[in-house]
Amino acid sequence: MNSLANISEPSAPASGCCAPDVLSRGLFALAHPARIEILRYLSGVDYCCCKDVVCRLQLAQSTVSQHLKILLEAGLVRMSPQGQRSRYAVDREALLALSGAVGGLLNACAARADENGREI
Amino acid sequence: MNSLANISEPSAPASGCCAPDVLSRGLFALAHPARIEILRYLSGVDYCCCKDVVCRLQLAQSTVSQHLKILLEAGLVRMSPQGQRSRYAVDREALLALSGAVGGLLNACAARADENGREI
DNA sequence: ATCGTTAATCGTCGATATACGATGAACAAG
DNA sequence: CTTGTTCATCGTATATCGACGATTAACGAT
Numbered sequence: 243m244n245s246l247a248n249i250s251e252p253s254a255p256a257s258g259c260c261a262p263d264v265l266s267r268g269l270f271a272l273a274h275p276a277r278i279e280i281l282r283y284l285s286g287v288d289y290c291c292c293k294d295v296v297c298r299l300q301l302a303q304s305t306v307s308q309h310l311k312i313l314l315e316a317g318l319v320r321m322s323p324q325g326q327r328s329r330y331a332v333d334r335e336a337l338l339a340l341s342g343a344v345g346g347l348l349n350a351c352a353a354r355a356d357e358n359g360r361e362i
Numbered sequence: 363m364n365s366l367a368n369i370s371e372p373s374a375p376a377s378g379c380c381a382p383d384v385l386s387r388g389l390f391a392l393a394h395p396a397r398i399e400i401l402r403y404l405s406g407v408d409y410c411c412c413k414d415v416v417c418r419l420q421l422a423q424s425t426v427s428q429h430l431k432i433l434l435e436a437g438l439v440r441m442s443p444q445g446q447r448s449r450y451a452v453d454r455e456a457l458l459a460l461s462g463a464v465g466g467l468l469n470a471c472a473a474r475a476d477e478n479g480r481e482i
Numbered sequence: 483a484t485c486g487t488t489a490a491t492c493g494t495c496g497a498t499a500t501a502c503g504a505t506g507a508a509c510a511a512g
Numbered sequence: 513c514t515t516g517t518t519c520a521t522c523g524t525a526t527a528t529c530g531a532c533g534a535t536t537a538a539c540g541a542t
Contacts, residue, residue, distance in 0.1 A: 269392050273390040273392075282470075293519080301501080302502055303518085303520095308501085311520085325510070325518090332471055332472070334471075337472035344468075347401075348392075351457050352461065411488075425532070428531085446488050446489075446540065447539090
């Protein structure tokens with residue numbers, strides 16, 4: 243279906259590691275309490291600036307900026323400079339896409355595909 | 363609903379970091395291509411031993427054992443010693459629970475809760 | 483008892499994550 | 513122009529991850 247549907251390559255687990263695909267990237271971005279909290283906060287407002295998040299979480303501004311960058315690079319959050327501030331907002335479509343991809347993967351694994359070859 | 367439904371604490375972002383809750387742990391376990399591959403493989407068989415996974419992925423036995431341990435500690439996989447082997451199998455209920463938790467979180471964030479206070 | 487297989491663990495090493503303070507750039511306001 | 517605010521980035525320190533080889537334990541088979 244979409245690009246998020248069939249990830250995590252079937253072969254090519256080369257030397258060091260497997261390729262960090264889009265799904266893994268999204269999951270990694272989600273796999274930190276602070277970033278989950280940021281996402282939940284962002285989802286409750288139309289947009290906000292970095293400072294708002296800093297006031298919300300008890301983290302240094304640079305740390306929050308880093309977390310926002312990770313969410314940004316994972317495509318879960320959008321940003322547009324707004325004067326000296328930055329407008330951060332969740333990308334609701336991306337969240338839905340990730341939700342679908344993760345749900346598809348987990349439900350397929352839980353549903354016991356008849357043989358392993360089944361792509362989700 | 364279940365214990366996985368409402369995680370990621372609303373407050374208490376203490377000093378160093380936020381508490382690594384169950385959801386974050388599950389997401390982290392999922393956020394690696396090799397572990398995704400292991401999950402998908404496990405889901406296609408009733409059970410298997412570590413060696414089977416080693417043959418499937420191109421990773422050292424110790425590395426696979428580590429990944430299995432992470433999946434185990436995240437509760438996504440079950441294990442029971444079977445002679446000199448180990449029977450590994452996906453915990454399909456846990457996968458469904460995690461799927462529900464992640465889906466709930468992401469869909470709630472995508473759906474724009476009226477105010478931030480809304481728990482998913 | 484010995485050997486081979488399997489798997490868990492230990493120790494190590496490089497890469498990365500996560501946190502922070504400090505710095506610098508961009509901009510608004512005076 | 514100067515000042516204050518906001519934010520991204522840099523540099524750094526610490527912790528953890530992810531990979532591996534080596535070792536050890538448990539077990540089956542001979």
